[in-house]
Amino acid sequence: MTPTSLSIPRGTLQLAAHLYLPTDFNASRRYAAIVLATPGSSVKEQIGGTYARKLAGCGFVALTFDPAYQGQSSGTPRDLESPAERVADLSYAIDFLDTLDYVDATRIGALGLCAGGGYAVSASMTDHRIRALGTVVPVNIGNARRRPLASAPDKAIETLDRIAQEVTAEARGEPPVRQPWIPDTLEDAQAARITDVDLLQAVTYYRTARGHDPHSTNRRHPRSDALMLGYDAFHLADLLLTQPVQVIVGGASAGTTGSFEDGHTLAGHARASEPIFTVEGARHYEMYDVPAYVDQAIQQLDAFFGQHLGR
Numbered sequence: 001m002t003p004t005s006l007s008i009p010r011g012t013l014q015l016a017a018h019l020y021l022p023t024d025f026n027a028s029r030r031y032a033a034i035v036l037a038t039p040g041s042s043v044k045e046q047i048g049g050t051y052a053r054k055l056a057g058c059g060f061v062a063l064t065f066d067p068a069y070q071g072q073s074s075g076t077p078r079d080l081e082s083p084a085e086r087v088a089d090l091s092y093a094i095d096f097l098d099t100l101d102y103v104d105a106t107r108i109g110a111l112g113l114c115a116g117g118g119y120a121v122s123a124s125m126t127d128h129r130i131r132a133l134g135t136v137v138p139v140n141i142g143n144a145r146r147r148p149l150a151s152a153p154d155k156a157i158e159t160l161d162r163i164a165q166e167v168t169a170e171a172r173g174e175p176p177v178r179q180p181w182i183p184d185t186l187e188d189a190q191a192a193r194i195t196d197v198d199l200l201q202a203v204t205y206y207r208t209a210r211g212h213d214p215h216s217t218n219r220r221h222p223r224s225d226a227l228m229l230g231y232d233a234f235h236l237a238d239l240l241l242t243q244p245v246q247v248i249v250g251g252a253s254a255g256t257t258g259s260f261e262d263g264h265t266l267a268g269h270a271r272a273s274e275p276i277f278t279v280e281g282a283r284h285y286e287m288y289d290v291p292a293y294v295d296q297a298i299q300q301l302d303a304f305f306g307q308h309l310g311r
Contacts, residue, residue: 001053008065010092016072017065017093018044020056025102032107032309033061033100034134035093037116037123040081040141041181041206041220043071045213047113047288051136051301054294055111058302059311061103063093071215077170079178079217081224083119083141083231090123094130107131107309111301114259114284115141118233121266125240132308134246134301137259137287138266142231144258156229166222178219182206198255201285211289234262237269245270246304248297250282257284274304 003018022031034055038048048064055062068085069075090110097103109132112120117138124130149155170176182202183189189203205211206218247270249263267273277300282293 001056003049003052008093008096010068010073010089013068013074015065015068015089015092016044017063017096018049018052020052020062020064022056022059022061024059027102029102030104030107031059031061031102032109032305032311033063033097033103034109034111034305034309035090035097035130036062036064037086037090037110037112037120038064038067039114039116039139041070041216041218042114042116043213043216046206046211046216048116050289050294051111051113051298054298055301055305058298058306060109060305060309061097061100063097065089065093066215069221070217077176077221077223079219079224080221081141082227083122083233084227086116086119087122087126090120090130091127094127098129105129109134109305109309111136112138113288114257115139115144117259117266118142118262121233121237121241124243125236128243130243132244132246132305133241133270134248134304135263135266136248136297136301137250137257137284138247138263139257139259140233140262140265141228142233143262145225145228147258160226160229163222163226170222176222178217178221179225180218181220182218184218196256197253198257198284201283205285205288234266234269237266238271241270243272244304244308245273246277246301247273248277248279248287248300250284250287250293251278251280252283252286255284259284 008015052062066073069080117135
């Protein structure tokens with residue numbers, strides 16, 4: 001299935017997007033549509049494309065895009081991971097879907113993947129054009145950034161002080177120091193004596209031929225860390241998240257990504273959560289592209305979105 005490449009207006013910026021249409025697409029029909037929120041550092045050709053393609057195969061219009069400031073989308077500073085901007089991206093994407101004659105604006109859902117799961121939660125709380133929310137291995141990126149600092153609270157303050165110095169230097173004309181999300185190669189991970197299974201699987205997915213895309217830089221602007229540290233994807237979810245929610249987690253191990261715990265926390269907050277669906281044997285990054293695991297998730301999402309958005 002070859003997607004349509006397009007550009008979505010986002011104020012003064014443009015979001016580079018791929019639109020996937022059902023196999024038996026008929027322009028005279030009105031379809032349910034699903035907008036996808038991808039993981040931090042990820043672009044539309046990676047996990048977002050995998051899930052969008054399969055959802056289109058189930059009969060939905062599916063839209064995936066590069067976040068503003070990343071990939072082929074516009075915006076400076078480059079490689080900025082701003083939770084507020086990521087959430088706003090989703091509303092602009094829905095604006096675009098609302099303009100399509102073959103999309104039923106009353107039947108739009110969202111699917112959040114990894115950190116995109118948290119962003120999709122935030123968007124669903126305030127944009128009720130999203131009628132149903134699915135998440136696969138959802139991560140509250142704020143928790144993920146704060147968790148390593150929990151045993152030493154002063155480290156968070158030191159981190160913010162360091163970022164302040166870096167952005168001050170940038171304001172005065174120095175190039176920003178972009179940090180890698182993960183090691184650039186398995187050799188780098190080995191040299192750093194990294195043994196964590198989840199981190200190694202992240203490297204295998206993002207930085208080898210398995211899932212690598214040249215538009216995913218594996219870098220984040222220094223402002224990103226400060227913005228993520230102060231973010232809570234689930235804040236007010238118990239009050240404002242009223243849509244049906246389907247949480248999907250991997251069941252091989254809780255792991256170190258936090259998605260297992262965050263998935264259960266999300267289900268506890270959501271007023272209308274379906275029972276959590278656990279893909280037995282799968283670790284976090286195996287839910288990105290391992291067919292046996294992805295297909296289980298898609299089968300569950302197909303049933304969930306079919307029930308709440310219709311066909």
